[in-house]
Amino acid sequence: MTPVSNTVRFVLDGQIVEAQGERRTTTVLDYLREQLHRTGTKEGCAEGDCGACVVMVGELNAAGTGVDYLPVNSCIQLLPSLDGKSIKTIESLKASDGRLHPVQEEMIKCHGSQCGFCTPGIVMSLVNLVQVLPQPSRQQITDSLSGNLCRCTGYTPIIDATFKAVERKTELKIDDSADLPLLKSIQRAKTPTLTLDGDIIVQPVVRTRKGSEFVSPATLAEVADYLQKNPGATLLAGSTEIGLQVNKKFLRPSHIMYLGNVAELRQVTDTAQAWRIGAAVSLATLETLLAQAYPDFSEVLRRFGSPPIRSTATLAGNIANGSPIGDSMPCLMALGASLVLRQGDQTRTVLLENFYTGMKQNVLKTGEFIEVIVLPKPVAGQVFRAHKVSKRFEQDISATCAAISYTLKSGKLSGVKLAYNGLAPSPCRAPKLEAVLEGKTPADVKAADLDAAIAASFTARDGLRATWAYRALVARNLVLDFIEEQTTEVA
Numbered sequence: 001m002t003p004v005s006n007t008v009r010f011v012l013d014g015q016i017v018e019a020q021g022e023r024r025t026t027t028v029l030d031y032l033r034e035q036l037h038r039t040g041t042k043e044g045c046a047e048g049d050c051g052a053c054v055v056m057v058g059e060l061n062a063a064g065t066g067v068d069y070l071p072v073n074s075c076i077q078l079l080p081s082l083d084g085k086s087i088k089t090i091e092s093l094k095a096s097d098g099r100l101h102p103v104q105e106e107m108i109k110c111h112g113s114q115c116g117f118c119t120p121g122i123v124m125s126l127v128n129l130v131q132v133l134p135q136p137s138r139q140q141i142t143d144s145l146s147g148n149l150c151r152c153t154g155y156t157p158i159i160d161a162t163f164k165a166v167e168r169k170t171e172l173k174i175d176d177s178a179d180l181p182l183l184k185s186i187q188r189a190k191t192p193t194l195t196l197d198g199d200i201i202v203q204p205v206v207r208t209r210k211g212s213e214f215v216s217p218a219t220l221a222e223v224a225d226y227l228q229k230n231p232g233a234t235l236l237a238g239s240t241e242i243g244l245q246v247n248k249k250f251l252r253p254s255h256i257m258y259l260g261n262v263a264e265l266r267q268v269t270d271t272a273q274a275w276r277i278g279a280a281v282s283l284a285t286l287e288t289l290l291a292q293a294y295p296d297f298s299e300v301l302r303r304f305g306s307p308p309i310r311s312t313a314t315l316a317g318n319i320a321n322g323s324p325i326g327d328s329m330p331c332l333m334a335l336g337a338s339l340v341l342r343q344g345d346q347t348r349t350v351l352l353e354n355f356y357t358g359m360k361q362n363v364l365k366t367g368e369f370i371e372v373i374v375l376p377k378p379v380a381g382q383v384f385r386a387h388k389v390s391k392r393f394e395q396d397i398s399a400t401c402a403a404i405s406y407t408l409k410s411g412k413l414s415g416v417k418l419a420y421n422g423l424a425p426s427p428c429r430a431p432k433l434e435a436v437l438e439g440k441t442p443a444d445v446k447a448a449d450l451d452a453a454i455a456a457s458f459t460a461r462d463g464l465r466a467t468w469a470y471r472a473l474v475a476r477n478l479v480l481d482f483i484e485e486q487t488t489e490v491a
């Protein structure tokens with residue numbers, strides 16, 4: 001049973017750290033630098049954009065035989081979410097005899113660092129990469145660095161250094177043998193604590209004298225129960241929105257419930273017709289899961305933030321946040337995804353396209369949360385296309401992202417579902433454009449008809465990232481591209 005305490009316990013380089021009396025919104029970065037004086041980890045932007053703060057966060061693997069690592073932006077992760085986990089910083093890489101990791105040594109030899117401010121984050125991203133991919137391709141290396149900005153060196157020497165480092169195959173794995181037993185000893189409870197009457201008590205990780213708290217339940221039952229008793233509690237999933245609000249808007253929610261330890265919410269259940277994706281499943285997991293069935297969706301996810309963002313960020317967080325330029329929602333809407341919403345013992349299912357009621361407004365009731373995202377699997381002959389348009393290829397916000405699903409019957413577009421972000425107060429389907437497409441052969445679809453449908457569907461607004469004229473043109477051209485050269489027929 002996890003004792004009630006005001007202590008966050010995690011493993012750092014063969015030792016258990018007990019962080020006591022910290023605020024529930026203290027970031028991992030601030031704790032590392034200010035309390036542990038691990039100042040190798042840098043603060044650049046404090047909003048997940050630059051990668052100077054990247055560290056590796058470890059969790060015991062399912063078999064309990066090793067540690068699985070994720071690259072994480074420590075600036076936007078809250079310290080109490082580390083409870084029961086381990087962490088590796090740039091300082092962790094130096095062996096007791098003073099030897100550096102091959103990535104570090106080759107960075108020096110290849111002149112991969114100038115001012116050095118970005119270097120710890122870059123090294124941690126690369127060391128994380130070679131833990132899982134000891135022979136990465138150039139593409140995998142550049143992908144792993146898409147969230148690490150270097151202003152002075154340029155990336156060529158850094159990539160060269162990585163190729164040199166991976167030649168030293170046997171030296172790439174970090175030694176975490178001393179962490180393993182400690183990680184086991186601080187595992188969080190997997191079952192709820194009950195009163196004698198059988199009522200659930202959700203034990204806090206951090207609780208202040210004034211009654212504010214950070215809780216980290218292990219089961220769905222606890223989440224539902226806690227939210228019923230504390231309907232104003234802030235749900236924390238990957239922290240890639242909340243972390244920004246804490247740093248930039250000084251958000252200090254009195255009650256925070258972390259979903260990252262809830263086993264049921266971390267699962268993807270595979271049924272014949274659909275994937276049921278738990279609300280705490282990371283985008284990185286989905287990127288891999290969807291690569292075969294929906295390669296364009298997977299590609300949109302590859303361009304979503306950066307690896308440290310995707311390693312924690314969730315679909316549910318993207319959906320609940322409801323940004324007009326949220327990238328997963330057009331894909332999900334075009335695929336007919338629905339949400340299982342839970343309030344206490346009650347659940348209801350809502351199509352994602354009916355979830356939003358306005359700008360960042362949705363149908364969630366007090367005490368209700370997203371439990372599962374149901375994503376239908378492809379059916380025979382179904383075509384799915386999606387593309388995100390942004391100024392930069394990686395780590396950028398959409399001007400618009402469009403997604404379409406249809407089948408071709410006797411050469412005609414059928415069952416068309418088209419959705420966008422960036423054109424309306426929330427991501428949405430585009431029924432007037434769908435009507436232009438439905439029942440036509442691709443060759444018969446006229447650009448002018450799509451333009452008219454766009455004008456009739458959306459309010460023309462210039463935005464910071466694109467003029468309306470540009471967005472409207474892109475919205476139309478994406479559709480033309482999506483239906484061009486498509487010859488797959490339904491059997």
Ligand SMILES: Cc1cc2nc3c(=O)[nH]c(=O)nc-3n(C[C@H](O)[C@H](O)[C@H](O)COP(=O)(O)OP(=O)(O)OC[C@H]3O[C@@H](n4cnc5c(N)ncnc54)[C@H](O)[C@@H]3O)c2cc1C
Binds near residue numbers: 235
């Ligand atoms: C550097 C950076 C790059 C980014 N790039 C992109 C991008 O390319 N495309 C894009 O769309 N977004 C992007 N984002 C935004 C963000 O990463 C996404 O919205 C992400 O999916 C949020 O998920 P999360 O799990 O981190 O949410 P959190 O920050 O944990 O939570 C976000 C909101 O959702 C609520 N919430 C979480 N889980 C649930 C649930 N189960 N039920 C109900 N409410 C819930 C929380 O209370 C909170 O209000 C970026 C953010 C950063 C910092």
Ligand code: FES
Binds near residue numbers: 043046050073075076
């Ligand atoms: S400080 Fe820039 S990503 Fe964290």
Ligand code: FES
Binds near residue numbers: 113114115118151
């Ligand atoms: S070495 Fe200066 S920012 Fe990369």
